[in-house]
Amino acid sequence: MIFHAEAVITPRMGVLDTQGKAVEKTLGQLGYDVSDVRVGRIVTMKLEADNGEAAAERVKEMCCDLLANDLIETYSISLREA
Amino acid sequence: MIFHAEAVITPRMGVLDTQGKAVEKTLGQLGYDVSDVRVGRIVTMKLEADNGEAAAERVKEMCCDLLANDLIETYSISLREA
Amino acid sequence: MGFREVGLSESEYKRITELLGREPNALELELVGVMWSEHCSYKSTRPLLRTYPSKGRYVLQGQGENAGVVDMGEGWGFAFKVESHNHPSAVAPFQGAATGVGGIIRDIIAMGARPSVSMDGLFFGDANLCKTRNLAKGIVEGIGAYGNAVGVPVVGGKTFYSPAYNDNPLVNAFSAGFVRLDKMASSQTAKPGDCAVLLGSKTGRDGIAGASFASRELDEDARASKPQIQIGDPFEEKLLIECCLELLDKNMIASMQDMGAAGILSSSSEIAHKSGCGIDIFVEKIPLREADMLSWEIFLSESQERMLLIVEKEKLAPVFATAKHYGLDCAAVGEMTEGKRYRVYRNGALEADLPTSILGSAPELSWPAEEPKDMPERRAIDLSTLASEDPAKELTTMLSCPNGRRKDAIWEQYDSMVQLHTIAGPGEPAAVVEVPKTRRACVLTMEAEPYKCWTDPYCGAAETMALALRGLWLTGADTLGMTNCLNFASPEQPDKFYELKECVRGLADSCRALDCPVVSGNVSLYNETASGRIYPTPLVVAAGLVIDREKITRSGRTKDGDYIYTVGK
Amino acid sequence: MRTAVVVFPGSNCDRDVRRAVSETLKTPVDMVWHEEREFASEPDLVILPGGFSYGDYLRSGAMAAHSPIIGAVRRHAAAGRRLLGICNGFQVLTESGLLPGALLANTSTTFICRKCWLRVEQTENRFTSGLKKGGIVQYPIAHHEGLYFLPPKELRQLEDDGRVVFRYADPVSGEAGERFAPNGALNGIAGICNEEGNVLGLMPHPERSTVAHLNGGSDGGAFWLSIARDFAERGA
Ligand SMILES: Nc1ncnc2c1ncn2[C@@H]1O[C@H](COP(=O)(O)OP(=O)(O)O)[C@@H](O)[C@H]1O
Numbered sequence: 001m002i003f004h005a006e007a008v009i010t011p012r013m014g015v016l017d018t019q020g021k022a023v024e025k026t027l028g029q030l031g032y033d034v035s036d037v038r039v040g041r042i043v044t045m046k047l048e049a050d051n052g053e054a055a056a057e058r059v060k061e062m063c064c065d066l067l068a069n070d071l072i073e074t075y076s077i078s079l080r081e082a
Numbered sequence: 083m084i085f086h087a088e089a090v091i092t093p094r095m096g097v098l099d100t101q102g103k104a105v106e107k108t109l110g111q112l113g114y115d116v117s118d119v120r121v122g123r124i125v126t127m128k129l130e131a132d133n134g135e136a137a138a139e140r141v142k143e144m145c146c147d148l149l150a151n152d153l154i155e156t157y158s159i160s161l162r163e164a
Numbered sequence: 165m166g167f168r169e170v171g172l173s174e175s176e177y178k179r180i181t182e183l184l185g186r187e188p189n190a191l192e193l194e195l196v197g198v199m200w201s202e203h204c205s206y207k208s209t210r211p212l213l214r215t216y217p218s219k220g221r222y223v224l225q226g227q228g229e230n231a232g233v234v235d236m237g238e239g240w241g242f243a244f245k246v247e248s249h250n251h252p253s254a255v256a257p258f259q260g261a262a263t264g265v266g267g268i269i270r271d272i273i274a275m276g277a278r279p280s281v282s283m284d285g286l287f288f289g290d291a292n293l294c295k296t297r298n299l300a301k302g303i304v305e306g307i308g309a310y311g312n313a314v315g316v317p318v319v320g321g322k323t324f325y326s327p328a329y330n331d332n333p334l335v336n337a338f339s340a341g342f343v344r345l346d347k348m349a350s351s352q353t354a355k356p357g358d359c360a361v362l363l364g365s366k367t368g369r370d371g372i373a374g375a376s377f378a379s380r381e382l383d384e385d386a387r388a389s390k391p392q393i394q395i396g397d398p399f400e401e402k403l404l405i406e407c408c409l410e411l412l413d414k415n416m417i418a419s420m421q422d423m424g425a426a427g428i429l430s431s432s433s434e435i436a437h438k439s440g441c442g443i444d445i446f447v448e449k450i451p452l453r454e455a456d457m458l459s460w461e462i463f464l465s466e467s468q469e470r471m472l473l474i475v476e477k478e479k480l481a482p483v484f485a486t487a488k489h490y491g492l493d494c495a496a497v498g499e500m501t502e503g504k505r506y507r508v509y510r511n512g513a514l515e516a517d518l519p520t521s522i523l524g525s526a527p528e529l530s531w532p533a534e535e536p537k538d539m540p541e542r543r544a545i546d547l548s549t550l551a552s553e554d555p556a557k558e559l560t561t562m563l564s565c566p567n568g569r570r571k572d573a574i575w576e577q578y579d580s581m582v583q584l585h586t587i588a589g590p591g592e593p594a595a596v597v598e599v600p601k602t603r604r605a606c607v608l609t610m611e612a613e614p615y616k617c618w619t620d621p622y623c624g625a626a627e628t629m630a631l632a633l634r635g636l637w638l639t640g641a642d643t644l645g646m647t648n649c650l651n652f653a654s655p656e657q658p659d660k661f662y663e664l665k666e667c668v669r670g671l672a673d674s675c676r677a678l679d680c681p682v683v684s685g686n687v688s689l690y691n692e693t694a695s696g697r698i699y700p701t702p703l704v705v706a707a708g709l710v711i712d713r714e715k716i717t718r719s720g721r722t723k724d725g726d727y728i729y730t731v732g733k
Numbered sequence: 734m735r736t737a738v739v740v741f742p743g744s745n746c747d748r749d750v751r752r753a754v755s756e757t758l759k760t761p762v763d764m765v766w767h768e769e770r771e772f773a774s775e776p777d778l779v780i781l782p783g784g785f786s787y788g789d790y791l792r793s794g795a796m797a798a799h800s801p802i803i804g805a806v807r808r809h810a811a812a813g814r815r816l817l818g819i820c821n822g823f824q825v826l827t828e829s830g831l832l833p834g835a836l837l838a839n840t841s842t843t844f845i846c847r848k849c850w851l852r853v854e855q856t857e858n859r860f861t862s863g864l865k866k867g868g869i870v871q872y873p874i875a876h877h878e879g880l881y882f883l884p885p886k887e888l889r890q891l892e893d894d895g896r897v898v899f900r901y902a903d904p905v906s907g908e909a910g911e912r913f914a915p916n917g918a919l920n921g922i923a924g925i926c927n928e929e930g931n932v933l934g935l936m937p938h939p940e941r942s943t944v945a946h947l948n949g950g951s952d953g954g955a956f957w958l959s960i961a962r963d964f965a966e967r968g969a
Contacts, residue, residue, distance in 0.1 A: 008124055010124070010126070020125075023125065023148075023149070024127075026148060027127075027144060027148065030144075030147055030148060032129075032140065032143075032144055033129065033130065034127045034128065034129045034144075035127065035128045035129070036126070036127060036128040037125065037126070037127040038125070038126045038127070039123060039124070039125050040123070040124045040125075040126070041121060041122070041123060041124065042090055042092065042121070042122045042123065042124045043102075043105065043119065043120070043121050043122075044092070044118070044119070044120045044122070045106070045109075045116045045117070045118060045119040045120070046116065046117045046118040047114075047115065047116045047117070048115065058114065061114075062109060062112075062114055062116075065112055066105070066108060066109060066112060067105070
């Protein structure tokens with residue numbers, strides 16, 4: 001089975017989010033009243049696996065290995081069949 | 083009403099996604115068999131608005147104004163009430 | 165909370181109760197524990213560092229300040245220092261290396277200088293290992309991302325590969341800056357009645373107790389202890405540089421100190437102690453990133469991009485205005501006092517009350533030293549492996565091994581030209597930069613000879629020093645002074661302490677013999693893991709002065725028919 | 734000729750540009766903080782310098798394109814006066830729509846700082862009229878996002894209009910194109926101008942090859958002189 005997977009990687013709570021801070025400030029200057037702005041990354045991909053569970057497991061491994069830095073980031077994974 | 087909003091910004095198809103390509107290559111080297119890897123950004127925030135529609139409209143404006151570059155990126159927005 | 169949890173020994177704890185005349189409370193114990201950690205107190209190495217020659221005709225500021233300063237002439241001083249960020253870089257390569265660059269740059273700002281040049285000493289494991297490649301990639305990108313954004317050029321460095329660094333890469337960051345002598349800042353000039361002002365980022369939970377982290381061997385737990393990772397924000401740092409320099413230029417700052425290890429605690433206690441006064445700090449006035457932080461967390465937090473300024477009361481308003489101009493957080497959080505007490509108040513309650521002297525007076529430790537038993541084996545080189553019958557082949561093998569190869573792939577990721585004053589950058593045997601608005605030039609060399617120090621600590625260290633100075637002299641420069649970073653394993657084992665002691669003796673003797681004062685430095689111990697230890701790695705950066713930059717001898721300017729000479733024995 | 738250099742928070746080549754222009758041309762250079770809404774000095778040349786404006790955290794140049802000063806920058810350009818964006822300044826120009834296209838991450842996905850060679854493709858603008866068309870110049874680059882991108886149709890139009898001013902080239906053969914672009918820029922594009930020729934953006938740093946005894950080379954001096962000569966001949 002072919003899956004479209006999506007990993008959303010965001011800075012952990014309490015970890016300084018330099019991008020979020022800067023974006024919030026600029027949005028404020030542009031007249032947008034927002035708070036708690038956080039900026040993360042989203043990685044989408046196609047992969048093959050026997051089933052959804054196996055696919056999710058694979059993507060999780062990729063997050064651990066490369067896509068996310070567990071010390072400062074958390075990630076969540078979502079999948080849909082292609 | 084307070085909303086949590088999320089804007090997902092991804093490179094347009096046809097635009098070189100050098101980051102995506104690099105990630106795909108590295109994942110391949112690590113033994114992961116994946117394709118169509120794309121890397122985008124996700125911006126989350128809290129904002130106040132009279133209703134969901136108004137909130138979505140605001141976030142859309144922010145995307146046009148600042149968060150996304152229409153020439154190279156597309157975006158999608160999702161909301162939930164806080 | 166017991167004394168062991170804060171890293172103190174029983175005798176140290178006894179000493180604290182003697183000095184206080186009572187038992188410390190929990191917060192006080194935390195504070196003293198960190199200040200008495202190896203990382204903050206140099207308790208194992210202070211006796212050794214005292215043996216360095218510190219005087220020289222160019223020295224304006226020797227050890228004891230945030231960075232050493234030498235006299236460049238025509239009213240210019242040159243502040244420089246090298247510092248390690250080994251443990252953080254091993255755990256989080258990108259952020260660890262980036263914040264290492266940020267930290268050393270703030271040391272230079274604290275002297276009142278504009279950070280003008282950087283160099284980096286990198287010691288990586290076996291170049292063929294995937295692990296090494298990943299670590300190296302993260303570290304190099306981290307150094308680049310921070311330095312490039314802040315706009316301080318990397319003008320040179322040192323990269324060395326050996327399996328000895330497989331689990332324990334070393335990242336030594338050097339930074340330096342030019343300062344007008346009449347604008348030099350100091351951490352020793354606070355007066356009672358002055359305000360203590362925090363400038364820069366808000367204080368968060370990052371890097372809490374990083375100092376004690378650096379005073380331990382790296383274990384698997386290091387990965388689990390998450391809050392020790394600090395995140396760097398070079399954008400904030402760039403604004404901090406511009407803001408501090410503008411304030412200094414307008415004579416708005418009485419005294420200043422960067423916030424490194426043990427953040428607010430060490431900066432405020434050092435400034436009070438060195439200035440001979442006391443300080444009252446009001447915790448509720450400290451801008452926080454997370455509201456629910458405990459006092460000890462606030463004091464030990466190593467949130468990056470913060471400076472402690474001491475400001476006369478009547479100058480507070482313009483200081484706040486300048487901070488606002490640059491979009492920086494700024495808060496008056498305390499006051500310098502007459503009595504030599506370090507006092508912490510939170511919402512009116514006195515939470516800690518210590519003599520300022522206690523924080524800076526960790527008892528020195530003298531470890532036993534003993535020559536390693538395997539020294540003869542270390543020295544035994546197996547010459548039979550040299551295929552000397554085919555010198556051409558041997559030469560190409562040498563040139564293509566990771567240590568012999570060009571390092572372009574690393575230094576092309578660093579901006580080496582920003583600030584428009586680099587005369588000779590990375591890839592050249594010595595880095596050369598202009599002294600601002602003069603015809604003078606400053607020459608820098610960075611050297612380390614870990615393998616030689618492993619086989620012969622005394623001679624290896626002396627050779628490192630000689631090599632660094634030879635690089636300077638070849639350009640025609642006069643020696644100004646040197647800074648050094650001592651990267652070693654645990655001092656607690658006699659054979660390892662021997663290496664440290666002998667290396668320092670080698671550096672001290674060669675500096676004396678070659679007339680090169682030591683103006684600053686840094687020590688990183690416990691560079692070992694269960695599976696191995698690093699080579700003894702003293703890294704040296706030497707600085708020299710050329711009066712007329714047009715007269716510099718440059719390498720690579722040869723023509724056909726030129727003669728080749730060797731000089732020396 | 735009066736020059737104004739815009740300083741954004743995070744700009745770091747602002748002083749370098751000032752030095753290059755004032756040492757070469759001996760003409761006044763004013764530094765203008767991004768929060769200003771007008772150029773007090775009525776500059777003839779406005780330069781958006783290199784650096785990491787606002788940390789370049791979202792997209793390079795994106796936040797700077799919304800700075801208060803940008804209104805005045807637009808008016809300056811609309812009046813036909815010279816506007817030059819170097820490196821991050823080029824990124825600000827594309828983000829603000831003053832020049833077409835976008836600058837994407839280098840194909841290497843790393844920051845690249847090195848000397849590099851460019852072919853001067855066009856000399857009918859307000860900046861390079863004093864340079865030799867087809868000549869090769871060396872200006873260093875230092876960027877992480879320098880891959881010039883434009884969708885195919887618009888790219889063709891840009892080329893047809895002859896608005897490519899600098900292209901990465903081989904210094905020996907004089908050939909130019911994508912193959913010689915250290916960052917993967919489409920068609921090897923290093924610098925472009927607007928239709929009127931009064932707005933120029935380029936990724937390489939001419940200011941870094943202006944002071945001859947420094948490590949960036951010395952080809953940049955002619956670039957500043959070219960602007961000054963064009964100004965002398967044609968005025969603002
Ligand atoms: N990490 C680095 N950062 C910047 N420049 C470096 C770095 N490593 C090496 N270099 C530069 O590359 C050249 C060769 O370095 P290296 O091989 O470490 O030194 P050596 O020639 O002393 O063996 C030197 O000019 C040095 O400045």
